[in-house]
Amino acid sequence: MSEAGWYERMRQGLRKTSDRLGDNLTGLLTRSSLDEETLDEIEEALVASDLGPRTAAKVRARLAAERFERGVSEAAIREVVAQELEKILAPVAEPLEIDAFPRPQVILVVGVNGSGKTTTIAKLAHLFQEQDYSVLLAAGDTFRAAAIDQLRIWADRAGVPIIAGPEGSDSSAIVFDGVKKATAEGIDVLIVDTAGRLQNKKDLMDELAKIRRVLGRLNPAAPHDVVLVLDATIGQNTLSQIEVFREVAGVTGLVMTKLDGTARGGVLVAAADSYGLPIHAIGVGEGMDDLRPFDPAEAARAIAGVAA
Numbered sequence: 001m002s003e004a005g006w007y008e009r010m011r012q013g014l015r016k017t018s019d020r021l022g023d024n025l026t027g028l029l030t031r032s033s034l035d036e037e038t039l040d041e042i043e044e045a046l047v048a049s050d051l052g053p054r055t056a057a058k059v060r061a062r063l064a065a066e067r068f069e070r071g072v073s074e075a076a077i078r079e080v081v082a083q084e085l086e087k088i089l090a091p092v093a094e095p096l097e098i099d100a101f102p103r104p105q106v107i108l109v110v111g112v113n114g115s116g117k118t119t120t121i122a123k124l125a126h127l128f129q130e131q132d133y134s135v136l137l138a139a140g141d142t143f144r145a146a147a148i149d150q151l152r153i154w155a156d157r158a159g160v161p162i163i164a165g166p167e168g169s170d171s172s173a174i175v176f177d178g179v180k181k182a183t184a185e186g187i188d189v190l191i192v193d194t195a196g197r198l199q200n201k202k203d204l205m206d207e208l209a210k211i212r213r214v215l216g217r218l219n220p221a222a223p224h225d226v227v228l229v230l231d232a233t234i235g236q237n238t239l240s241q242i243e244v245f246r247e248v249a250g251v252t253g254l255v256m257t258k259l260d261g262t263a264r265g266g267v268l269v270a271a272a273d274s275y276g277l278p279i280h281a282i283g284v285g286e287g288m289d290d291l292r293p294f295d296p297a298e299a300a301r302a303i304a305g306v307a308a
Contacts, residue, residue: 013260018305
């Protein structure tokens with residue numbers, strides 16, 4: 001898929017979000033003046049669109065500073081929203097770079113079950129292959145047989161090898177074997193799936209700590225990245241997931257999935273504004289090409305519903 005085609009897909013995917021923003025603003029922007037009451041209501045509408053209170057306050061301050069003497073149009077406010085969103089997104093728009101030496105670069109992928117973690121791993125592998133990097137997957141989520149089987153299926157679709165063991169096996173042993181194989185074969189990237197259960201944070205923290213210890217013996221710099229996969233359809237609950245996984249896993253960057261199936265894409269901005277973690281990629285579909293690094297200006301205008 002061409003870059004232009006992908007961004008059109010992103011715009012289509014985020015239309016529910018921009019439409020929701022418009023619905024929340026309906027009736028507020030045709031008043032005779034942009035008084036304090038109207039500014040308050042616009043701020044509330046932006047919060048209701050999952051942009052978060054910090055972002056909504058920034059947009060409100062910008063509108064107040066413009067000193068519109070007459071009522072402001074919906075197009076004008078969408079333009080202001082787009083500009084403010086771009087300011088927030090630009091510093092965190094950071095593609096996942098493969099620059100570790102010695103190889104492999106080890107990427108732990110974390111996230112709750114159902115977030116799109118497994119499919120994201122395959123799509124990241126595909127993205128790296130497009131950049132001429134060799135990739136190996138490690139099925140470190142040994143808690144569920146279904147997780148291992150699903151990763152095998154997606155590895156086959158992506159055309160990448162996989163290291164896996166039986167259900168209930170030691171995930172750190174799988175990771176150890178993955179690093180040894182990747183090192184021996186000169187593979188550039190090792191992507192490790194991890195357990196997605198949060199019912200007992202201590203168990204997950206202990207498991208990840210053990211994986212880190214094993215990695216440290218083989219390569220003191222590993223893991224080079226800890227990527228949290230977030231499901232945009234759950235809205236503001238993604239923020240609590242960032243908080244938990246930052247604590248238990250030392251998250252270094254984010255991938256946001258399912259932006260095409262939700263009216264809550266504004267949470268992408270709320271996450272950036274609240275945590276400042278790099279957002280490596282966004283997903284707007286189920287296809288292998290539907291996960292891409294994102295352009296903050298394009299994303300901001302799509303969320304705000306401003307024409308390309």
